[in-house]
Amino acid sequence: MTKISAGGSLLSLSVPSRDISEKLAAFVRDKDAFSPNTWRQLLSVMRICWRWAEANGRQFLPMSADDLRDYLTHLQATGRASSTINSHAALISMLHRNAGLVPPNVSPDISRTMKKINRTAVVAGERTGQAVPFCRGDLKKLDQAWRASPRLQHLRDLAFMHVAYSTLLRMSELSRLRVGDIGRAADGRIILDVAWTKTIVQSCGIVKALSAQSSQRLTDWINAAGLAGEPDAIIFCPVHRSNQARFTTDPMSAPCLEEIFIRARGAAGVPDRKKTNKGRYAGWSGHSARVGAAQDMARKGYSVAQIMQEGTWTKTETVMRYIRVVEAHKGAMVDLMEEDSD
Template sequence: MTEITVANPLLQPFSTNDDISARLAAFVRDREAFSSNTWRQLLSVMRICWRWAEENRRSFLPMTPEDLRDYLLHLQSAGRASSTIATHAALISMLHRNAGLVPPNVSPDVFRVVKKINRAAVIAGERTGQAVPFCRQDLKKLDAAWQGSPRLQQLRDLAFMHIAYSTLLRLSELSRLRVRDISRAADGRIILDVAWTKTIVQSGGIVKALSRQSSQRLTEWLIAAGLSGEPDAMIFCPVHRANCVTKPRLAPMSTPCLEEIFLRARNAVGVVARSRTNKGRYAGWSGHSARVGAAQDMARKGFSVAQIMQEGTWTRTETVMRYIRMVEAHKGAMIGLMEDDE
């Protein structure tokens, strides 16, 4: 038996045989095949699960169906959401597959306990949280508040909110945009060359065209910040309190810094935070709000689910339907039947 640590000094070592060790080493070597968020989640689940296995004298790798069943029930008793428990189960399965082992999830015992956990959660009133939508009307109010501001931070934040809403890109995808990714159509409107997204990883990438107003707001920010002649600079970079862009400008802004833009936007237009939240989350606008709001606005305008999925690079219809379910509620067949009679 050999002892290994999987690519993270925070992760506790666990024992395994040489064949599994070699396969895990290859898995770690190819970790760029997965998004950084997936890898972080995997390491977090491994830490939590390994500690539970050590404390309860259970097997971590390979994990038996009985042990996985007990582990998932432990997460439920600890108050974890059913979606979080499902993520743990999926990542444990992923680890076993890449170690060349049969995932314990294939057992009917595990399938039943997952179904049991989900059913209990729904009956108890658990609901999947959803970001507060940032819609077109919100963008208009924000534009009126920040347009032509002498403060660089507000010009940057306004351009950011325009791009976030117009492109439906995720925070990580917005943070990677550089000045060299900008080109212009014949009428002057901006086209963004997005190298890759969470769900589209291919050499051609995707392109996102901006409206005239969004193109103007982005142009105003780039000129005011002096970024137009710096192709390697990030489009959205930090602004110093002295009202100048900080240097160097080559590193993406962090997720917390981008999240703060939504907070400032909410304060600027006077949106009141929700009194009822989902486990303390989604009281106000957050990093996903522009995607949700844009999807809902497209649904209100009658665009098809397929069109909305294409704009947001979603791969699962269920995700989009969850975002637009409140908009679509009054488009059902029964509502049509009742209101035709009325």
């Protein structure tokens, strides 16, 4: 019996050989090679797939191509999005590789099954959801609403939204920033020393510079909260209802950070979308500042390479998905038709 864990959550697996068990044990020991989110997703997929295998008399590990095909088809039949099914297939392959097994995904049957699932989903009207963009105009509205507020929560939330938009950092990356990561340029603007990101894990880290206005909003929060002399404290820390900042060395939780986006949308007076993607993306969420900043850069004519650098993206298709609405009006045929209309 081999146990795989993540954050105290355990999954026990019966494996067919000692060799596989030892490789899985090594896999667990080295789980820090992966991001916590990837490990959590792997555990979730393993639980779901294992339960399906147990309920249907199938073998979970190693899994045959026939069983994987039936499992993926089952996910589609129960309403899972094609992107979710792709993730399940990829993580099952990852588990097999690290157990020293040939992934069932190498079979042409699985390739055909995934093509069928994707095609069926698209024809049926499935579309990939995207975070509602938080753009420069929204930041200006928020700045007017909160910059003179006597409430520390507003000052913190405003500084957070400024930094999120200016740096294009992911929510988890913003949550880890500490007071000691703040530096100053010669003109007084803030420079943030970001230890690592989802796609850049290097000892030298990356550096993010803030504009004069964003630097001022972050400085206002630091001074009002009394954080200046606490280099190890998390910059965006909790605020007690007594209007006092609570210094901590642990990042705020994802739900707490998501609430900042919800409060910001209300303060900016922006109504939620009535039409959503499967009930998601009605308002701003953790990725909204990244999407909005990328779209604003595209509107200003910055190249895809520049946008990728600012957002630490490694895949061009990810950026193109975010800015596709903006780029649609820069197409060759639009230019041709506009020329003819002159």
